[in-house]
Amino acid sequence: MTSKANQIAAEPKRRGRRPGGQDTRAALIAAAREVFAESGYQSATVRGIARRAGVDAAMVNHWFGSKEGLFAEAVLELPFAPQTLIDEIIEGDLETLGERIVRKFLTVWDAFGGGTFAALVRSVTSHEQAAEVLQDFFVKYLFSGVLKTTGSDNPKFRASLCASQMVGLGMVRYVARFEPLASADIETVVDAIAPNMQRYLTGTITRNG
Amino acid sequence: MTSKANQIAAEPKRRGRRPGGQDTRAALIAAAREVFAESGYQSATVRGIARRAGVDAAMVNHWFGSKEGLFAEAVLELPFAPQTLIDEIIEGDLETLGERIVRKFLTVWDAFGGGTFAALVRSVTSHEQAAEVLQDFFVKYLFSGVLKTTGSDNPKFRASLCASQMVGLGMVRYVARFEPLASADIETVVDAIAPNMQRYLTGTITRNG
DNA sequence: GCGATAATTCATGCGTTGTTGAACTTTTCG
DNA sequence: CGAAAAGTTCAACAACGCATGAATTATCGC
Incomplete structure (x- = not known):
């Protein structure tokens, strides 16, 4: 238990830049692959992908512009030549x-x-x-x-x-x-x-x- | 031109029951087959299906209870034995x-x-x-x-x-x-x-x- | 160290979706 | 013919979708 007292569920993440070089972009692509694979394009939600990657949904727009952009990088790019x-x-x-x-x-x-x-x-x-x-x-x-x-x-x-x-x-x-x-x-x-x-x-x- | 003056596009349909035995139910199933085929379950919208069938979206709930129910009848039932x-x-x-x-x-x-x-x-x-x-x-x-x-x-x-x-x-x-x-x-x-x-x-x- | 910049979360806006209840019109049946 | 039932549209709602801008915190170059 931290000193922050007992919050019911996930403690609200701190604002601002996270310390250490955590690659959010890569985490989003990995999560997107999974979710798109399970649900297809329409059923997959930006919120759901972000949740699985452990970041805020706004990061999708920050890194890829849109759900569409994330899709292009995660799925449309073949993982091999x-x-x-x-x-x-x-x-x-x-x-x-x-x-x-x-x-x-x-x-x-x-x-x-x-x-x-x-x-x-x-x-x-x-x-x-x-x-x-x-x-x-x-x-x-x-x-x-x-x-x-x-x-x-x-x-x-x-x-x-x-x-x-x-x-x-x-x-x-x-x-x-x-x-x-x-x-x-x-x-x-x-x-x-x-x-x-x-x-x-x-x-x-x-x-x- | 009717007496109702020149409306831009489709004149708003009359309320109430339509005359003649038009089979709305069957029209919905046919339209649903098309739209589900083009778009899949999630992307297909109740409004879109209803529009193609030429009726109001509420008819889906009236006849099939829900989008889910329409899907069951239109797609999950094979069209032959x-x-x-x-x-x-x-x-x-x-x-x-x-x-x-x-x-x-x-x-x-x-x-x-x-x-x-x-x-x-x-x-x-x-x-x-x-x-x-x-x-x-x-x-x-x-x-x-x-x-x-x-x-x-x-x-x-x-x-x-x-x-x-x-x-x-x-x-x-x-x-x-x-x-x-x-x-x-x-x-x-x-x-x-x-x-x-x-x-x-x-x-x-x-x-x- | 310090300012600039990058990364992140939060709150909110705005459109769209499925569904519901009320109002209205035609058919059916006694 | 008249009342009940069935069919149909409309208006509105609550939930949820993606996207944006401001606020906040870390890192980087000097």
């Missing part, structure tokens, strides 16, 4: 490309606890730009990049097929959490899905339309 | 089961303009129950039902794999609208995806975990 991923994926045998993609996908997103992927997908709901980011990541960066180097026919159609399987995997594992896929270990999932990815990448795909 | 679907799908050769599933999936959801599927998926964002409905539809009703009659091994694992591909297809085609998959005609998509579905249904799937 796509090109690095592509380089790591491409290296290796063409017949095991699907395997490497699925494994990398699971490894990367599992590392973030699925929160960032869920945030991205959940935001497609209420935020126009999020759909673009998702599409850019999958179709433009990831698969088009991969398929360009392999020189396949119908690269865009193949890319959207691959995206459909990966988006679905992400939805089921990280957002909707269907069992047993949500809890299966990575290699089990790789074994199950990689052959199908491989077919989208290098198998025979006829394009009538 | 799952058992009917299963019956139609199962009939036929086991080797072409994947083909029939993909075709039926596209036919059904295309018929609703994709709106209902988008509404369902978009609602997973902000509404706890919606995730259950989605899971129930895919895993419990659709694929478990199908796989039970075919007597496969690992039916639940196979079901969630199938769900991942179908959810992904729905996301890409109806929600995020990645091209060219979003606009491809049904048979093209069937040709591309059915073989992969078939593998999830009857191919060899090892389950380590």
